[in-house]
Amino acid sequence: MGEPMKIRATLTGDATEVKVLMNHEMETGQRKDAQGQTIPAWFIQTIGVTWTGKTVLSAQWGPAVAKNPFLSFKFKGGAKGDTLAVRWVDSRGDQRTDEAIIA
Amino acid sequence: MNRRTLLAALVGIVIAPLAGAQASTSDEIAKYRAALQDGNPAELWEARGEDLWKQKRGPRAASLERCDLGSGPGVVKGAYAELPRYFADADRVMDLETRLVWCMVQLQGYTEAEAKKNPFGSGSDKRSDLEALTAYIAVESRGVKMNVPLAHSKELEAYRIGEKLFYYRGGTHDFACATCHGEDGKRIRLQELPNLMTAEGAQKAYTTWPAYRVSQGELRTFEWRLHDCFRQQRFPELVFGSDAAIALTMYLARNANGGVFDAPAIKR
Numbered sequence: 001m002g003e004p005m006k007i008r009a010t011l012t013g014d015a016t017e018v019k020v021l022m023n024h025e026m027e028t029g030q031r032k033d034a035q036g037q038t039i040p041a042w043f044i045q046t047i048g049v050t051w052t053g054k055t056v057l058s059a060q061w062g063p064a065v066a067k068n069p070f071l072s073f074k075f076k077g078g079a080k081g082d083t084l085a086v087r088w089v090d091s092r093g094d095q096r097t098d099e100a101i102i103a
Numbered sequence: 104m105n106r107r108t109l110l111a112a113l114v115g116i117v118i119a120p121l122a123g124a125q126a127s128t129s130d131e132i133a134k135y136r137a138a139l140q141d142g143n144p145a146e147l148w149e150a151r152g153e154d155l156w157k158q159k160r161g162p163r164a165a166s167l168e169r170c171d172l173g174s175g176p177g178v179v180k181g182a183y184a185e186l187p188r189y190f191a192d193a194d195r196v197m198d199l200e201t202r203l204v205w206c207m208v209q210l211q212g213y214t215e216a217e218a219k220k221n222p223f224g225s226g227s228d229k230r231s232d233l234e235a236l237t238a239y240i241a242v243e244s245r246g247v248k249m250n251v252p253l254a255h256s257k258e259l260e261a262y263r264i265g266e267k268l269f270y271y272r273g274g275t276h277d278f279a280c281a282t283c284h285g286e287d288g289k290r291i292r293l294q295e296l297p298n299l300m301t302a303e304g305a306q307k308a309y310t311t312w313p314a315y316r317v318s319q320g321e322l323r324t325f326e327w328r329l330h331d332c333f334r335q336q337r338f339p340e341l342v343f344g345s346d347a348a349i350a351l352t353m354y355l356a357r358n359a360n361g362g363v364f365d366a367p368a369i370k371r
């Protein structure tokens with residue numbers, strides 16, 4: 001289920017700037033715990049951002065992305081009041097979708 | 104030129120570029136902090152803290168919204184900038200973390216041991232409610248000037264004890280807080296240490312805690328900062344919510360008076 005993301009989307013000119021802060025452990029699978037046991041890998045694998053149903057960004061991520069990742073990008077289009085949805089799926093098959101309104 | 108002056112000149116040539124590297128390293132660290140400030144993950148703790156503040160929890164199924172942080176029940180705005188302070192109901196000087204524990208006991212019906220069992224979190228399965236609550240209360244004071252009172256005799260007493268602790272040398276290394284934080288230009292590895300004996304240094308240090316520590320992936324409170332300083336000095340463990348921890352916080356917070364509170368910050 002995951003923890004909620006923080007999403008900000010602002011329209012400047014003809015482009016929308018999106019900033020997403022995700023809440024995720026992003027374990028690489030390389031670390032060991034205090035008992036010397038390998039901590040299994042657990043990270044976000046795919047990210048998708050849709051604007052009124054249309055995909056504006058999709059990405060595949062690996063274990064090199066930091067804990068609690070921050071994603072910032074711009075896309076052409078968008079209008080104030082439109083809905084933007086961000087969805088991630090992690091390596092355990094867990095997923096989360098959060099929405100924001102473009103301001 | 105005799106051999107000694109030649110050697111001195113050579114040493115000078117070697118040292119000068121190192122001093123340059125030192126300045127540019129701290130510039131680069133400042134740039135790094137600025138780049139990260141925009142997406143500070145501390146916001147995730149702030150959001151969770153706000154939920155915890157408003158949720159009905161504990162044996163009495165009560166929220167913390169009636170908790171008095173010094174400016175009246177439920178007033179969160181600007182509260183952090185006036186803590187620690189004396190609370191008549193508890194007859195004690197308290198910092199924010201201690202006050203939160205007190206409210207969890209009084210309002211929500213937790214035992215004191217339950218309320219403070221996990222002051223410093225680790226990962227997603229051992230998250231600290233106190234760190235999240237502290238982040239939420241702290242952000243509500245961003246932009247507020249530090250104004251820690253010293254009117255009550257117990258506040259003054261705590262301040263004096265804190266001052267003593269700051270200069271007290273002990274442990275295997277015969278260190279005091281002042282050993283590292285009493286002079287300009289000191290550092291640990293590449294981290295510059297603030298001179299807490301100047302108003303500017305105390306303000307800069309105190310107003311940027313709590314902070315998200317990138318190297319730990321955790322939000323850390325000021326009590327954590329003191330706790331870890333004690334560990335680094337090889338002092339006995341600083342007990343969470345103890346009079347010593349509050350007194351030292353009182354001393355440093357009061358010395359930061361006049362500084363504009365700007366946390367949760369982001370730190371390496």
